[in-house]
Structures are given as C-alpha cells and as structure tokens.
Amino acid sequence: MATLQDIGVSAGINILSAFVFFIIFAVLRLQPFNDRVYFSKWYLKGLRSSPARGGAFAQRFVNLDFRSYMKFLNWMPEALKMPEPELIDHAGLDSVVYLRIYWLGLKIFTPIAVLAWAVLVPVNWTNNTLEMAKQLRNVTSSDIDKLSVSNIPEYSMRFWTHIVMAYAFTIWTCYVLMKEYETIANMRLQFVASEARRPDQFTVLVRNVPPDADESVSELVEHFFLVNHPDHYLTHQVVCNANKLADLVKKKKKLQNWLDYYQLKYARNNSQRIMVKLGFLGLWGQKVDAIEHYIAEIDKISKEISKEREEVVNDPKAIMPAAFVSFKTRWAAAVCAQTQQTRNPTQWLTEWAPEPRDVFWSNLAIPYVSLTVRRLIMHVAFFFLTFFFIVPIAFVQSLATIEGIVKAAPFLKFIVDDKFMKSVIQGFLPGIALKLFLAFLPSILMIMSKFEGFTSISSLERRAAFRYYIFNLVNVFLASVIAGAAFEQLNSFLNQSANQIPKTIGVAIPMKATFFITYIMVDGWAGVAGEILMLKPLIMFHLKNAFLVKTDKDREEAMDPGSIGFNTGEPRIQLYFLLGLVYAPVTPMLLPFILVFFALAYIVYRHQIINVYNQEYESAAAFWPDVHGRVIAALVISQLLLMGLLGTKHAALAAPFLIALPVLTIGFHHFCKGRYEPAFIRYPLQEAMMKDTLETAREPNLNLKGYLQNAYVHPVFKGDEDDYDIDDKLGKFEDEAIIVPTKRQSRRNTPAPSIISGDDSPSLPFSGKLV
C-alpha cells in the first residue's frame, strides 16, 4: 500500500522527468538544424524558410545565443496565445476540436475536484473505520485510503453524501457535455458555411453501380443521374482500380531513394565506384555498380508504370462500379446524398464524397454483401482480439526462451555463456512479445478497419479509435482493477450474476487508486511531456538529411510532422475521463492528478498543433459524436460501479437511488443524439441553399464543371502537379476564390497528401484523364 509519501516521491520523479524533457526540448528546438522538425507546420504553410544562410557556419546549426535558453518554458504561453478562430484557420477545425477534448476534461473535472475536496474528503476523513480495522484485525491501509470511501463504516448514513455527489457530478458532466456538443455543432456548421468552395460540397460518392451489358459504367452513371436528377446533374468521374499502379509507383520511389543515396555517397567520395551485391539484404549475390544498377531498375519500372497506366486508363475492366457524381448546386448534392435512389437499397448507394485527400481509394469497389460479411468477420475477430490476444502471446513467450533462440542461431551461443547477459535477456524476452503487440495494436486496428471497407480515412480512424477504446477499457482499466487476463474476466463475468459484476469491480476500485495515480503520472505527465520531443521524427529527419537529401524539395519531403493521430490519441484521453468519473465519488484524491494531465496535455498538444502536426484530412469535427458517446459511457460505468460499491457497503437503502442515474444519463444521451448528431451526419438544405444563392449572386459566370471535372482523380494520376503543390505551399495562389479549371485538389493551408491513401508519388510526369 502506497502512502502519501510514496505518491509524493513518485510525483517528484515524474515532475522531474517532465522538466528534463522540457529542457531537452528547449535546447533542441533552438538549434537551427532542428528547425524543420519542431516548426514543420510553418514550413508546410510556407511561412518559414530555412534559417538564415549568412552568419558563421556554426550558427547555422547550433544556437549560441545563451539568453534564449533561459526562457526555456516560453513556448507554453506562446502556445496558448493564438486565438481559436486563427487556430481554425491555421490548423483546421479537426485539430481545434481535438484540443477541446482536453479543455472539456478541464471544464468537467475542475468543479468536480473542488466539490469533491470540499465535501467528500472531510466526510471520508472524519471516520476511523480503517484505523479500527488496523487495530482490531491488523489490516494495513494508507493515508490515501483514509481519504476514500473505504474509510466509511458499513450501514453509515454518510453514504447519502456520496449519492448526492454522484447526482451533482452527473448533472454537471451532462450539462458541460451538452453545452460542448452545442458549441461544436455550431462551430462545425459555421465552419462548413464559411468554407471556400470545395469539390466535396458538390459531389456525392456513388457506389455499387449495377453492371449493365450495354453501357459502360460511365455512361450508365451519366444516364441514371440525367434521368433521376434532371435539373441538377453536372458531371462525374468514375473510379478505376489503380491499386497495382500505386504499388509500382511506391516501388519506384524506393528505388529512387536508393539511387539518391548512392549518388550522394559517390559525390562525397569520388575516388571509387560503389558496388552492391544483389542478393538477400545485400549480403551475397552478384556485385554490380550501384548507381548504374538503380538507374537501369528505375528505367525498367518506369516503363512498367506507363504500361500499367495505359492499361488502367483503357481497360474497361479496371473501371470500378463506383463514381464521384457532381451536381450544379450544393442543394442538389445534399439531396442526392441523403436520399435513396432505387428500389434496391444495395445499388446506387449515395453518400457524401469525402474530401479528395480523405478518400481511401482501394475500398471503393467493395459490393454490399461483401461489406456485411466483412463487418461481421471483423466484429468476431475484434472480440477474440480483445479477450484472447494474450493466448498467442503467451505461446510465443513460451517459445522465445534463450535456449530456443540459441538452437535456431548457434552463433549467438556466446550470449548464453555470459551469465549477466543471459539474465538480462531472460528478464527482457517474455515482455517483448507483449510490448511488440501493443506497439502494433493501432496498426492492426487500422488494418481491420480497412478490411471492413470504409471509404474515407477519417472514418477508418474513427472506427479504429472505437476499437482501441474498447480494448483499453477491457485490457487496461478492467484488467488493472481486477487482476487477470481478459478472457479470465470474460469467464468470470459469464459465471457471475448481473448485479454481482458491478460489486466485484466496485469493491476493487478504491484499492487501485494508488496504482492509477502512478499510471496517470507516468503515462499522462511524463508521457505527454515526452511527446513534445518528437524523438522519432527528429531521428528520421536527420538520417534522411544525411543520406538522401539533395535539394530543398527533398528536405521538404524528409520532414515527417505526423498528425494528431485520432485513432490512438482520443482513446487514451477517454481513459482519463473514465478514471476521473469513476474515482470522483470514491477517491477524490485522484482528481488533481487528472487535472494536471488535462492542463499539461492541452498546452503540449496546442503547441504541437500550432508548430508541428500536419493534418491529413479535414472532417469538420465529424468525430465529436463518438467523443461525446464515450464520455457518456464512462459516466454510466462510473454510476454502475458506485452502485456496486455501495451495495457491498450495505448502504442498501441508498443504492436504489442510484438506479435512476444511468437511466437518466442514457435518456440524456438519446436527447443529445437527436438534437445535435444530425449536424454531424447530414447537411441541412437551408444551409446549402443559402450558400448556393450567395455564390450565384457573387459569381454568376462561374465555370463549375471545369472546377469539378478532375477533382477526384486517383492520386497516382496526379504526378505532374507536384510543382503546383509546392507553389501552393509557398502561398503563391493566395486567392482561392478565383476559379480556374485546375486539377489541383489540396487546400492551401493543409496541402500534404495523405500518407495512407497512397499518394506518395509526386514525381510522375503524367496526368490521366479518365472519363
């Protein structure tokens, strides 16, 4: 049992490590040679260029102005300075709303913490149950437990305080949630209304176009919409299966990198030609001249690419039964996206087209039946992943003994002979399988979402986030509270009665408070502080800089600012909401630690969003209903656990008063769902009509067809626009309102194409017109 002192020591260590991270960060970010890592967002926006070329050579790489090191926490007020509207303009609505999740945490938990400390702590403290237990039965307990509900004797009337507090906490949380939902719905509508013209406002994604013997997909689509939306249809683009082409392009990119590497190496050391072996990992095989070899390879693959491109463009079999259909007005697009087109609801499926850079191309052609089956398979797979992931890992662990490894690779025998090394590895090996699995889990979940067939990256991430949340809930929260692997929990839950389960967990809750406090400090304080160092991108940037970079453009590409990472970040925050709500009425001691987390994370991520992260897409806060729903879920879980806990405390008369809480909370959720969720799913006709009317008045001669014609072209066909992109990044085309028939698709402030959608071939001199 940890005492207050232990916690204090632990807090000291974590605060210290957070400070160390901040100091390292302060030192690193002031060095000009790290500038592109710590201010990548500004580079991408074209508002910052490489540090001054002039001056001493050293000054170009190391900052020698020692005064700047003194103010090493300066970035914090700096990060808070930028007002919200400017931030939306700078980093998009998604980022701003993401920050508001932390802000929401502060808004919910600050009054709760104050109230809990003012009311619950004295009520808990002024008992002596635990002391008596200590004296009578030699039960040990810590000071923290004295502050928690454990210190109140059974049958006590004091439990009424906890019930009243539970009501107060619920009402406050719901109130803040509702206000926040309203604010964000308004922000979203405002954002959508004030946005510049964008192709996805006019465009609908049509899937499952039925096969037709007489007409091509393109003709069929055109005829269908000319008939059924006669006054509104404008143009369309069919989707073609360019997955193989995208692979080839990727391969070429890799070869190009190697070529660059060897050319640079050769340029630095002119004395000799560089030879490489062609075999496995360059370890054996025929020796050839590296530069010549790669030039030949690139030549070969370039030919393959152009052949494949020809095929994709001309082969009708490469056309997938999907199309992006554009309309003359936003009103008509809103109508088409929200209605059913034909008798058969599995054909001519219409939905809002995602932003061009948000499209996940390879999923566009999955037929309806296959979608249902895939979804079912993934549900089952996720169930097993959550509850039984430990089984294969334990199996791998049993295999991964040192003896086993030595048997496979005898040359490692010297390790086994060394006793110290052996014991180190022995202690390290069993954990490594689990650590690896957990590190790859977000990627596994993303792959599962992709398999499920979502058509936009934003929806992929939302689904992955949901699954990660469930996984955390079961394997972090529950597994920590009631020790035991998930499938053991599952088994015991199946064998326990419905009202026994909250009791089992509820009883364990107060005992785990110290554990979770430590967890919050390690994961939430030091972990968040560590995030700001950007270690991985920093190392990668310098490696690339050393070996691959030849031009400024290459240096641009070497930056990997990353993005918020909704699929991993949001579930992590939700764990803190859960902990805060569960512990608020039980062990208020925990709340200040959560507050520190939310405040720190808010500042750190605000800084990152302003200076570093580059968003991959703009979904206009489409994820908020998920965030809201999960906080509600945490609230209900906390209420059930409190009920269970009080049940075991024989506060039997009191517990029934808590039953109303989950019912009311769920009722509240349904109200919010009906009241605010449509703003995140549908596009009101009035808004569309208003924007249309304004536009017609302002630009009566707009060539919309030209604007939309090539907006949705597969990224591999947009190679030659790379230069425009760069210009764009540099802010050349400031006025986006002037419409020229362009094939550009990215928006000014967030121009980098998404990584996942496969757009990583910006150097191909070809632009395909598919229709």
Next chain:
Amino acid sequence: MATLQDIGVSAGINILSAFVFFIIFAVLRLQPFNDRVYFSKWYLKGLRSSPARGGAFAQRFVNLDFRSYMKFLNWMPEALKMPEPELIDHAGLDSVVYLRIYWLGLKIFTPIAVLAWAVLVPVNWTNNTLEMAKQLRNVTSSDIDKLSVSNIPEYSMRFWTHIVMAYAFTIWTCYVLMKEYETIANMRLQFVASEARRPDQFTVLVRNVPPDADESVSELVEHFFLVNHPDHYLTHQVVCNANKLADLVKKKKKLQNWLDYYQLKYARNNSQRIMVKLGFLGLWGQKVDAIEHYIAEIDKISKEISKEREEVVNDPKAIMPAAFVSFKTRWAAAVCAQTQQTRNPTQWLTEWAPEPRDVFWSNLAIPYVSLTVRRLIMHVAFFFLTFFFIVPIAFVQSLATIEGIVKAAPFLKFIVDDKFMKSVIQGFLPGIALKLFLAFLPSILMIMSKFEGFTSISSLERRAAFRYYIFNLVNVFLASVIAGAAFEQLNSFLNQSANQIPKTIGVAIPMKATFFITYIMVDGWAGVAGEILMLKPLIMFHLKNAFLVKTDKDREEAMDPGSIGFNTGEPRIQLYFLLGLVYAPVTPMLLPFILVFFALAYIVYRHQIINVYNQEYESAAAFWPDVHGRVIAALVISQLLLMGLLGTKHAALAAPFLIALPVLTIGFHHFCKGRYEPAFIRYPLQEAMMKDTLETAREPNLNLKGYLQNAYVHPVFKGDEDDYDIDDKLGKFEDEAIIVPTKRQSRRNTPAPSIISGDDSPSLPFSGKLV
C-alpha cells in the same frame, strides 16, 4: 405429467369445440338478419345490399333453405379461392401481408416438422434414459418426454444430431425469412408504384415550425418552402388544434343517439310521452320529457360547436406549429421527406405524411424536447408495467374479498349468506382483477403509444404491438416456463450469472411441452375458431338495430366490422413462432399442433378479411420489418435456450458449436436490415421520378393544387361530405382517375374513416377551409 392419451383427449375436446363454433357460425351466417355482421366488408364496398325485401316475412330474417346448412364448411375453400392480387385490391396490402405471416409460419414449420419427426424423434425414442430413471429412481415420465431430448442420456454423442438439426432449422428459417422479406419488399414497391394518385404521395408532414414574431405559421411555412424548395413547392395546409371541437362533436353524436332511441320508442308506442330523470344514470333528479329535452340539448351543443368552430378557424392560437406541405412532384416530396431542412434538427422536422385517414391529429403539435421526455417516461413505465404489474393487482385482489365488498355495499349481504354463491364468487374474485387487466392491456399499451407522440395510427399500433410482444414474452412464455411472477424472474436473473440463465430456462423447456400443447389447442385452435363468430359485433349490431336504427344509413353505421388489430394479433402469432422454434429441436411433438394453428388461422383470417374486417388505414405493409425482427429474436432465443439445455446435459463439447449460431443469425439480421428495410422507410427517387414522368405524359393538364388543397383537413371539418362518402361506397365514382377539386379523402375500397382518429361526426353540415 400428461400422457399421450391425455393430450389426445384434450385435442378431441378442442377440435370438438372448434367444430361447434364452426357449426354455430354456419347457422348464424346464413340468417339474413345477420348478413350485415358477417358480410360487412361487402356492404362497405357497396357490392352487397340488404337481403331481398320480397318473399315471406320470415324468410327475410331466417334462412329456411335446409340444403344450405349441409355445406357448413363451405366458406373454407371459398376463403382460399380469391387470388392474392384480387385480395390486395379488395382489402389492401396490409391485410394480405398480415395473412402472409400465417403463411410464413406454415412455410417455416412444415419442413422443420417433417425433418424433426424423421430424424429427431427416432433419435430421441431409441433411448431408455427415462425408463431407466423410472426403474431406478422412480422418476415418472410421459410418452411425450420419450420423444423429447430428455430421453437422451448425459454425455451422449447423439446430441450432435440436435446440433446439426439446430443448424438446419436456423438455415431454413433464415432462408424463408429472407425470401419472404424480398417478396414483401417487392409487393410493397409494386403496390406503391401501381397505386392511384394519393395526397400522401405528394405531401410531407412538417412539425416543430419555429415560432416567428412577424409571420403566422401559414406564412412562415409558405416562405420557408418557397425559399428552400423553390421549384417544387405547391401548397400547404396548417394543422389546427380541434381537439375540443372533436370532443363536442362526439358529445352531440351521443345525444343524437339518445334522441333517436326515444323517438323510436315513442313511435312504436304512441300512447304516452316518455319522461326521463336528469340525475345520475337516470336514477333520480327532475323529470322531463325525453324527446323535448334531447332536442333542446342538441340545439345547445350545436350552437356551441359552431362557436367553437369559428374560434378554431379564426384564432391564431389554435393553429399548431405543424403543417402538411404538398409539392408539385412525388420526387420533390420524397426529397423533402428524406432530408434535413435546417441547422437545428429539432425544427422543421419533415417526414412522409401518413394517409389522411391514418393521421393521429392530436399528437401533431408535440415539441421535440417533450417527445424525448415522453419516450423516456414510457420506456420506464413499460418496464414497470411488464415486471411489476402483478403488484397492484395482488393488492386489489387482497382488497376484493367478499367481506370487503359486503362492507361497502350492505345490500349484497344475502350473497354471503348463501354458501354456494359465496364459494363461487370466492373462487372467481381473485382472478377477475387479473383478467380485467389483461383484457385492458392492449388499450393501455395503445394509450402509452399515444402519449409517446406518434403521428399516425399505424405507427401507434406498431409500437403497441412491440410492447405487447415483450409483455407476452415475459409474462406468458417465461412465466410459464419458469413459474413465478415477472419481478421474481427479474430478481433471479439479476442474481444469476449470464450463462446460468439459459441453463435455468433451457432445462425447464422440455418439461413444459405438454402445457404449451394444451395452450396452443385452447388459444390457437378453439380461440381462432371462436373469432369467426364475431360475437361482440353481432350482439352490438342487434342491440343498435333494435334501439337506434331508423334509416338505412343508421344501419350502415350500426355495423362494427372491426379490423385486423395488428397491435394484438401480431404479437399473438409471434408467440407461436417462438414456441415452434424453441421446441423444434427439443420436443418435435409440439410442431404438428403449431402447424394446425397456422393453417386454421390462415383460413379463418382470410375469410374474415374477405368478408368482414374493414381496414382503418393502409400502411403498405410498413410493419414487416417488425415481424421479421421478432422471428429473428425468437430464433436467437431458441438457440440460446438449446445451448443452455445441452450445457446441463454435459454435452459440453457440443455446446460451443452452437455459439456461432446466434452470431450468424444476428449477422443475417443486419444483412436483411440493410438490404430490405429501406424499402419500408424511404421512397426511392427513381420510383418517384418514374411515376411523375408517367403522370405528366398522361395528364398534362392536371390541376394538382386543387386536388391537394384540402386533402389534409381535420376530420371534424369534413361533415358535409358524408353524403359523398355514401355515394362513394356505392361505387358511383368508379373512375378515380378523373380529378376534380374535391375535399374527399377516403379511398374507394376502404372508405370508413378510422375510429381512433376521431372521425365520428359524419353528419355535420360544415366544411372548413382553414388556409
């Protein structure tokens, strides 16, 4: 334990009583004076008029042609003769699809019964577990149990047969369900496509029109739709709050009935004026001349009505914030119904307008927040109704002793003195509260649905049916299987583990087979046969005929053919699906009894639908998704219970193979939901466009505005069209395709206005134009 012989006797009794009902029916229906009761549908359609006036006096009332009595089962083939398309024309799609539920039962259970008897019965029979138990432990068992799964020893490999059969049954049921869903979706679309022009095809119900300081609701609606649907808006009708007016009209109707009664009495016996007392129930108070009194009263209330009508029409406060908005095309109406209009999703709510006669007028003005609260309250109320209804009834029962009654009404003392009477009442009283409650339950559920705020009678009935189903599941099925009141079950379920619950119920299942066989025979055989007698309408008709009827029109009104009663009928059928699916792998013995029920009910209800019932509305089979969902639910329940049962039989190796079944079944349900349900909720634009195009081609000069202008007028304002209705019934306006600006709303083949919607004042000489 019932033996096969007991079952046989019981079957005999029930078959006999069914035959007696049929014979009584055969006799009654051949009597001309019952003609209007047993052939009311034909009268309503105007295809049958009162029996020949000529001939002997006696022949007008009694059928003396004895030959006709010989063929007393003649109506059965008669009922099956009418082909489905004709039946749709005759009685509407709802009725035909309702019949298909019984047909679905036959299709599902006939092959299952054959398979179960061919495979499971021999497998079960050729064991001697029960006989051995009899010899060893003196456990009694019946022949029926020998046919059931109870006869198989624990750990037996024979359970594999049951698992394979469970798979076969599931696959077959799902297959039939899918085919049926497809057929009915097609029938619905076909029906909607082939229908004549109807106001609801062009009309959308708009609710929650926001208040506006400057404009009236009518102006606001017009402006809003002129702006946001500029090319499509045609006209609209606001809804006014005529609930008080409807009450007054109802009251007048009642007074009119009394006047008719006394006038008729006076006419028959001219000798003396009839005097009535004005006090409570006519028992005391001032004596007045009855006819004069009622004439004066009617005069008074008529004045009140016209005053109230003036007020409703002219008072802006009586206008509710809702309107029926009509469009120029079906396409535009489909668009408006399926889209969101404004930012705030709780304002300007649009949905398909129900048929005019299907509208539930008094719910049209409920605001959104209130709807959420009402729904939550009703959910909670229904929970308590289902699980705790027995508590107040037990309380009433404890009060309703004979002593208590005698204390309240001393003049009944003679009953208590009579020993025989006392014992009869003693045995009868406790049950009466429960019986009364169960008799009123459907009405209670309907009131709950009304409170919840649904705007059409069809949706009211669907919700009530859902609740009735749940109530039956808990209080008939579960309560019979594991004896005990619902709240005791709830308590034991809360205290049992999740995998113990199916075991508890599963074990009890085979033991209750004989009970359910008897239940099926009483409720399903004799009960259905009794339905055909139409006892209540028969008695009511003759009473009214004797006391109120003066003209043919009155006689018309005295008929009360009733309707299918989806809210009570469908849940009852679902109980049979549940029983069939649960018992199929356990006690196949039960299946033939269910087959007989489905076959008998199919014939009886087909006859009733052809000859008697008059549908209140036409929802074009909108209820099918509910029916489908409940059969799926029954399937999943049956699978879980089989799992539980096999679990207790130590077929532990086998039970896990059943886990996949519910998962697959639920996956199948999701597939069907996505594939077919939209046909029941949305109206595809292609269909709308096709109908519009056809219409424009056929009738280019159609005055649609005139047609729609008064389609949605509150029924109390449509008094003077009564005569047209009658004409209509008689088939005068055969050709509905000729469109004249008319205020008529009912359709030719189903002209009676719905009872619930309050349209019971067809004699008011007024037609209000509200807009």
